[in-house]
Amino acid sequence: MLVTVAGPASGGPVAEAAHEVAVSLLGVVQQWLAEPRLEACRLVVVTRGAVAAGRERHADVPDLAASVVWGMIRTAQSEHPDRFVLLDIDPESGTPDLETLLAQVLAAGESQLALRDGEVLVPRVVRSSQGGQIPAVSGFGAGRDWRIDALEGGTLDDVGKAGNPRATRSLEPGEVRIQVHTAGLNFMDVAASLGLAVFEDGLGAEGAGVVVETGPGVERFVPGDRVLGGFPAAFAPLTIADERTLTAVPRAWSFEQAASVPTVFLTAYYGLFDLAGLKAGERVLVHAAAGGVGMAAVQLARHRGAEVYATASHGKWDTLRAMGLDDEHIADSRTLDFADHFRTVTGGHGMDVVLGSLAGDPVDTSLRLLADGGRYIEMGKTDIRDPQQMADAYPGTRYRSFDLKEAGPERTAEMLTDLMQLFDEQTIHPLPVTVWELADLRHALRHMSQGRHTGKNVVRVPAPLDPDGTVLITGGTGTLGSLLARHLVEHHHISHLMLLSRQGPQATAAHQLREDLLTLGATTVTITACDAANKPALT
Template sequence: RIPFAWNNITLHATHPTTLRVHLTPTTPDTVRISATDETGQPVATIGELVLRPIGAEPQAADEGILLGVDWTPVRADEAGAPDVPVAAVIGTPGPELAAGLGGETVRHPDLAALFAAEGPLPQTVFLPVPAGRETRGALAYVLEAAQQWLAEGRSAGSRLVVVTTGAVATHRGDLLDDLAGAAVWGLVRATQTENPDAFVLLDLAPAEPADAAALAVAVSVTAEETQLALRQGTVYANRLARGAAADGVLTPPADTGAWRLGSTGKGTLENIALVPSPDATGPLAAGQVRVAVRAVGANFRDVLIALGSYPGEAPMGSEGAGVVLETGPGVTSLAVGDRVMGLFSDGAGPVAVTDHRTLGHVPAGWTFTEAAATPIVFLTAYYGLTDLAGLRAGERLLVHSAAGGVGMAATQIARHLGAEVYGTASPGKWDTLRALGFDDTHLANSRTLDFEQQFTTATQGHGFDVVLDSLAKEFVDATLRLQPHGGRFLEMGKADVRDPERVAQEHPGVAYRAFDLMEAGPERIQEMLGELRDLFEAGALHPLPVRSWDIRYARDAFRFLGQARHVGKVALSLPRELDPEGTVLITGATGTLGTLLAHHLVTT
């Protein structure tokens, strides 16, 4: 129960510094309050304080609803003049900010130069946090600027707008690229509590030029708002909102301790739910292992399963990493407490049971998230290139969708084997591949058929010895023509599987094979996990970049994955359950919240 309404308040005195307060229940939902000083003289009386219970769900439309901070679009009628007021910018603005600055914006190398200029200070002064600074340097830069700003007497009527890029998430699933900027937000928010009218925080979206009109709206509301963000031409302000923070968050079933990621229907990602998993609690059969799962890798196949578009029945989240809880009869390669990664046949949940032959030890120094994002992509690429294609040093390999998980893994493995690697990807991901060593000769667009002529020229008509394909229709036809002298064509996708005999007739010398990782069998999977671990620990291979969501935000993660916005891998982290036999330390536990938490830990 929390205070809801105060009625019949009378103040008798204002001088006491110590109060003795008496609370007298008058009904089950109300109390009367009297406050006196140390001598017993009345200070204040409150005839009635109404208390209301707060639960997980509101009792009525206007009762029992807790407020949370959420990003709210700024309406057009809240903004002032549409034009950007005369402003100044300190240092060199990034491309996102520069795109929205008006012609009247004056630039200064630093705050000292701004203060040295004649006349009043501009109403708005932008302070971009330079890109590429490490966190400590960015904090020192902003702290010094804030101190200079407060020390300048003329700054009282102006605001210093600290600009970051990709430092905060206005929507779940936003890409956050600026760790230093996120730390700057923490620093400036603390500074704003001491100087509420001096500073404004403004975050821009990475690689999204600021819309000039939206930037003008943001500037016009800085007198009322202290935390703003620009996304796709819309200005968002960080405000109190009713219950928005919990919208779309998945909740584990209350009637069972064993659950997994599943779906209540087909056709939409909104049906994704956390469902009971009775298979995780039964006795272990010979060769089985029970694992406390810490993280799960997500693949495009999981999106198809969630949408009901995947052929056959399969669980969502078939790879992960965690700690062995129990081993079944005949298991000697793993022991309780081992950190493991691999394939899970029952899907994604806090506890999973699987065949011990599909698990391997996590390389030293890895996080569970890195380990969970590794098995399927590296096993698929390794099995395809070594077991099926027999890729050799000096051969040419074409990897379609080279910025995807399997594509990035295949690139590493092929280069380790000594092959020359060519890749395709959408242009938005080319910078990622260039950072991985692809030059313009070895890189082409996966969204057009131009790669056929480009790679024909690059290879002087010889084409490729091995192709790792995930495209369809005319893109497959164009790729097959890039093997004029024959070769091995490995098809990973299931959207356009060809007949190997027909391919051999139309493209002499091309050995076509569509494959699936599970064809390798559990014994070979166990061997490959060991071989890959040796390569990782030797530094020959490296874990892929990965973006992680809490599993309770799986809908957002799958939506992000389905839109192909990711580079590398997507993973889901699982909340770690407390050990009932363990110990919990609660600091500051003598208050109401602490005692409630202690009671919950013991009883629940």
């Protein structure tokens, strides 16, 4: 038999939704186990996107409320072997033929399975090989004075940790030191990782975090403020930024939302308004409009009153339709047919502005699509043309390539102010976000390089451990607890420990353990009698 479980469609707090799912499923499980006629049968419990599965999974689980199902049924499986099967189907594909799939699942003899990209996956415990992850970016021993950079080799697998003395140096006037919480991922990071571009300060150019220190003359921010903006070497625990390239994070925004904003909206704003001079009533073509800059550009161009046309691969057209574009205003980005399509639907007029990040024939095709006085604005770095040669080849048009850095900190500050006002008025909105963990940055770069995303990719940066903080260990005077305490002091230079156990200082080895830890280098060791299962005692 089969039962499908999903979190409430109405949304709401995840904890409440998970409780609702758990209560409902518990009743089903209890009835199933209480029915003697079903003793020889197995119950297949199906979820969709309730667990992370697959090598290149990102951090978020789409149906987090339903993930409680897996914990509950795993417990039931241990108590009632061969009575339950868990199956999680792919959240990014259509509903499979459940009858056929059910037969395959039961024939496999597995108790836990996940369907991803047409393949059935099963959990296995194997020796860790990091799975392409970047090691030592969180937890004990990770440190604070590092960044993620493109190391020698020129492949995505060569992305790894490098020193970052700049992040801990003394602050200059107007500078702000920031603990990075999230960092935005851009195509320039992909290019730099492949050796096609160079970031002097390391990968990452934007993010969101918390101010930890301000330099002389900084008046807009104080330690503790949440900020977003341009962060050099953003894939790092700490970074230093120019005060003028930062703005406050709106109270209702998460750090993930905040990190998705700076580069894409500033790039679209500067390209469309400062360089192209886009006016109300003009026609603008946004290439790769389902990507980060593209989605930002569509919103800003509409705000200006322009008529927006867009290209994207066929698989992303629904994203463009959801943004309000009809099929006359959409074309395929993988062929050159967009020019004929748009020339036809505009009655031969063509485009007044084209915003693209292109190379090769699509650039020339886009230039030919421009009307008299048209402007082609190039954001890419792989096929930059000479403006005068383009003017000679395509009379009556203007070609302009740019890098956002050329705007300078003063203009960046002005644009950020305008953008945050538009967000506050809900004229424009943050983009859909895909979130990755920093350890999975190589996978995120590969995912982005293949053009598989829509919206914005954002990377969570683990908070560094406070070297002056206290580590609390429950069961701290027992065998495992004491071994862990010694390891932390000896190998990770932890100075302050609090060891909890039911006997506390009266435990047989407590006194000797404390003396050993102090000898190894600990500064303070507090041993306290406390039952970790007693919440009032813990608080």
